[in-house]
Amino acid sequence: LFQPNLCVRTKIKREVLIKEREMEIPVIDFGELDGENRSKTMSLLDHACDKWGFFMVCIYLYAQVKPVFSKICLVYILEELVNLQVDNHGIDKELMEKVKKMINSHYEEHLKEKFYQSEMVKALSEGKTSDADWESSFFISHKPTSNICEIPNISEELSKTMDEYVCQLHKFAERLSKLMCENLGLDQEDIMNAFSGSKGPAFGTKVAKYPECPRPELMRGLREHTDAGGIILLLQDDQVPGLEFFKDGKWFPIPPSKNNTIFVNTGDQLEILSNGRYKSVVHRVMTVKHGSRLSIATFYNPAGDAIISPAPKLLYPSGYRFQDYLKLYSTTKFGDKGPRLETMKKMGNADSA
Numbered sequence: 001l002f003q004p005n006l007c008v009r010t011k012i013k014r015e016v017l018i019k020e021r022e023m024e025i026p027v028i029d030f031g032e033l034d035g036e037n038r039s040k041t042m043s044l045l046d047h048a049c050d051k052w053g054f055f056m057v058c059i060y061l062y063a064q065v066k067p068v069f070s071k072i073c074l075v076y077i078l079e080e081l082v083n084l085q086v087d088n089h090g091i092d093k094e095l096m097e098k099v100k101k102m103i104n105s106h107y108e109e110h111l112k113e114k115f116y117q118s119e120m121v122k123a124l125s126e127g128k129t130s131d132a133d134w135e136s137s138f139f140i141s142h143k144p145t146s147n148i149c150e151i152p153n154i155s156e157e158l159s160k161t162m163d164e165y166v167c168q169l170h171k172f173a174e175r176l177s178k179l180m181c182e183n184l185g186l187d188q189e190d191i192m193n194a195f196s197g198s199k200g201p202a203f204g205t206k207v208a209k210y211p212e213c214p215r216p217e218l219m220r221g222l223r224e225h226t227d228a229g230g231i232i233l234l235l236q237d238d239q240v241p242g243l244e245f246f247k248d249g250k251w252f253p254i255p256p257s258k259n260n261t262i263f264v265n266t267g268d269q270l271e272i273l274s275n276g277r278y279k280s281v282v283h284r285v286m287t288v289k290h291g292s293r294l295s296i297a298t299f300y301n302p303a304g305d306a307i308i309s310p311a312p313k314l315l316y317p318s319g320y321r322f323q324d325y326l327k328l329y330s331t332t333k334f335g336d337k338g339p340r341l342e343t344m345k346k347m348g349n350a351d352s353a
Contacts, residue, residue, distance in 0.1 A: 025254070026055035030090070033179070046183040049274075053281030054245055054265035056257075091168045096235060096260040099165045102158045104294060107209045110153040111136050115211055124215060131334075134219045134287050137208035142166050144199035144303070162205070166298065170203055173231055173300040176264070180231075184274055186311045194273055194311070195230060197303025197322075202229075208295040210242055213287035221285035221293070226337045227267035228329045229301030234263040240291035246282040268329070268337065269302055269322065272344070275314035280337065320344055 026048035032041040048055035115121065115136045140162065141147040148159050177191040184190075195201035210221035221242055236243065236257050243254040245265075257263060271280045285293070302308055302322040309319035325344055332340045 025252070026052055028055055028057055030057055042179065042183060045179060049180060049183070049266055049270075049278040051279075052247065053279035054263065054283075057262045057264065091165070091172060091260075091262070093260050095161070095165050095168070098161055099296065100235065100238075100294060102155075102161055103207055103296060104209075106153070106155075106158060107136065107292075111209070112211070115209075124218070131223075133222045133285075134213055135208050135210050135221050135285070137206055139204060139206050141202075141204045143170070143201070143203040166203070166205065169233055169298055170300075172262070173203070173233060173298075176231060177300065180270070180274075180278070184277065184311070185313060190311050191230070191270075191273065194308065195269075195300070195302040195306055197306035199303055201306075202301040202303050203299070204301070205296060205298045208297070210240075210285055210287060210293040210295065212292050213289060216287040216289050219287045221287045223334045224282050224284045225333045226280040226282055227265065227299070228269070228326060228333075229267040229299045230269045231300040232265045232267060233298045233300070234265070235260065235296040235298075236263060237294040240288060240293040242285045242288055242293045243295075244284050244286060246284075251284075267299075267301070268325070268341070269308055272308060272341065273310055273314070275310045277314070282337075 026044065028045050028048060029041060032038065045055070120132070138151060140151065142163075146163075148154060148162065174192065178188040181188050181190045192201060208222075213219050213221075224246070234257075236254075238256045238258055238260075241253060241256055243263075244251045245254060246252070254263065265283070266278050266280055268280045270278045285295070304321070304323040304326075306322045307319035308322050308325065328340055328343060
């Protein structure tokens, strides 16, 4: 579960990169969904899913005053609010801080030494290449069944803390799926039902550390890819950068998340379910020489036996099993998603003929 991976590049070509202060990432204020600005906020959410494929859940002041900035704002504005009491997505901020602290401690105590002593890391000095990634990671399954007790060296306290965090995050994911359905003109439960299979939607977390890299010009923490599943909820490092998203032919660096902001992106299954309206976006993780980046990405996915097809109102390919998609995804993850989606479209239509 803790096998470190290494991605060595003999040369990483220079690519167009947007400066942090030149980009505007959609930021959604969920506090407005119950007020007079609900319609406008829903429109902003739809725009983010349609045109971007990712967004941040906006924080708003909670000291008995109204929000002081608009629902779409420059990310660097958020950095000015570090010392203010804030709230956003309904997930306990102290719990989020505890999760990050305990995961970092777990890495330092049980994974860091193993990572840097691996043969792949030692091979870096020899310039050897490998189609893998510079990360130390493990995956926790939460629903329909949990595997956290099977993961080596996970303390009882960390297990309990993760369970509390995931319980709150799951409610947020379900709420978000209903809002997306509303924007797509579907019944509120359509995404949830489509993902359910025989045991309900899958819910799991990839915990990853992207360690300091002595040769960041030769490596990627995680190669370019789209996510296979549905809705991805990211709690990331508040100090170390590295995450980048690709849009309009350019790479957008995603700043570290201040104030425990949740970063959301949509996966391949939502693109298919929405008949291409909502986008799964290409992203990657770059390595850095100074600093070890934390990523806690939780996935609200279809069950393995879920039959995936657009809601009847949005018709795309006929149905196919998510586990069949994963088989194709495992061999094409780091390639263009277009041929992959076309293959599944043909497969689904052939099965229904």
